[in-house]
Amino acid sequence: xxxxxxxxxxxxxxxxxxxxxxxxxxxxxxxxxxxxxxxxxxxxxxxxxxxxxxxxxxxxxxxxxxxxxxxxxxxxxxxxxxxxxxxxxxxxxxxxxxxxxxxxxxxxxxxxxxxxxxxxxxxxxxxxxxxxxxxxxxxxxxxxxxxxxxxxxxxxxxxxxxxxxxxxxxxxxxxxxxxxxxxxxxxxxxxxxxxxxxxxxxxxxxxxxxxxxxxxxxxxxxxxxxxxxxxxxxxxxxxxxxxxxxxxxxxxxxxxxxxxxxxxxxxxxxxxxxxxxxxxxxxxxxxxxxxxxxxxxxxxxxxxxxxxxxxxxxxxxxxxxxxxxxxxxxxxxxxxxxxxxxxxxxxxxxxxxxxxxxxxxxxxxxxxxxxxxxxxxxxxxxxxxxxxxxxxxxxxxxxxxxxxxxxxxxxxxxxxxxxxxxxxxxxx
Numbered sequence: 001x002x003x004x005x006x007x008x009x010x011x012x013x014x015x016x017x018x019x020x021x022x023x024x025x026x027x028x029x030x031x032x033x034x035x036x037x038x039x040x041x042x043x044x045x046x047x048x049x050x051x052x053x054x055x056x057x058x059x060x061x062x063x064x065x066x067x068x069x070x071x072x073x074x075x076x077x078x079x080x081x082x083x084x085x086x087x088x089x090x091x092x093x094x095x096x097x098x099x100x101x102x103x104x105x106x107x108x109x110x111x112x113x114x115x116x117x118x119x120x121x122x123x124x125x126x127x128x129x130x131x132x133x134x135x136x137x138x139x140x141x142x143x144x145x146x147x148x149x150x151x152x153x154x155x156x157x158x159x160x161x162x163x164x165x166x167x168x169x170x171x172x173x174x175x176x177x178x179x180x181x182x183x184x185x186x187x188x189x190x191x192x193x194x195x196x197x198x199x200x201x202x203x204x205x206x207x208x209x210x211x212x213x214x215x216x217x218x219x220x221x222x223x224x225x226x227x228x229x230x231x232x233x234x235x236x237x238x239x240x241x242x243x244x245x246x247x248x249x250x251x252x253x254x255x256x257x258x259x260x261x262x263x264x265x266x267x268x269x270x271x272x273x274x275x276x277x278x279x280x281x282x283x284x285x286x287x288x289x290x291x292x293x294x295x296x297x298x299x300x301x302x303x304x305x306x307x308x309x310x311x312x313x314x315x316x317x318x319x320x321x322x323x324x325x326x327x328x329x330x331x332x333x334x335x336x337x338x339x340x341x342x343x344x345x346x347x348x349x350x351x352x353x354x355x356x357x358x359x360x361x362x363x364x365x366x367x368x369x370x371x372x373x374x375x376x377x378x379x380x381x382x383x384x385x386x387x388x389x390x391x392x393x394x395x396x397x398x399x400x401x402x403x404x405x406x407x408x409x410x411x412x413x414x415x416x417x418x419x420x421x422x423x424x425x426x427x428x
Contacts, residue, residue: 026377059073179276180211263281375415
């Protein structure tokens, strides 16, 4: 069993301490710890966080390995400081059976870079007509706890109600892609001034907000857990805030790109900015930041959506929706939340590790940095500044909206159960 001594790190951005890892466990936290027999990581000026957890990742395998594989996706995750990711179900075939989720789970185990927890589909084939094998997926080796038709909305209220009732039996959660399909037919971007000027089909905020309003009421009626994926509007924030004030068991996520980018970027017609839900207005961005800071929005989730070059290097209308995000998420959160004073590093640890692990019931992740806990850790150099170059990505895809943009912070080390997966900023 190997030992690692992390010396002089600011634990959760606070007290400067040494952390001794022995095998898969944190053995000791203190000052002046002995380095005998240990590999030493000099961490002066760096922030030590619990390993990051992403509740919303698209790994594409099986079926779209030209975009990403479980191996390349987990390598990207480790590079971004993640020790656990939840893999969405919109693969080919769809992860709507015990067999498919177990395949994804096994591939994650084999990768060794990051734990992979499959998300099961809510409906068969993501078609929204018939519930998938929710119980069988939960009882499988993968132990599925989160269910989502992400990429599509469970728009049938009866199906959504039945799903909430079903997962309640084993403390599962339905993660809803809130998009009323009839209100977004032909939509290309956020509905507003920019869409009108560009002549592109608008995607109204109410298409998201109406589904969230319905689903929090259904969750209250059933007494079950509902999670809102990639919340993107100021109105959605107010609905979730109201629901929480009533004691409804709702949680919500925001993506890094919705914390930073606005629909003004669509004026370039660059399909790298085409995403679902679309980039919104500056007003929405500021409301999302405030909601993440005050806890109305519980977590940051990447919605890492890799696509091959040909699916993005084309005219806007034909381009696929989505952006890669695992390798830049923490930097964007540092810029939008930490450097603006909205969150401290302990808050980042909560929104990107503790809370997502709790929502997804990810065992061994999102744990305190203290003796006896699993050694899943991330070390960040907050003083670093660098220009994003997608050629450096571990992901198989390059569809990042941050190419050429300077972002702060760099993950220097990621440790998964006591084994370094990233060392000095490079994959081990």
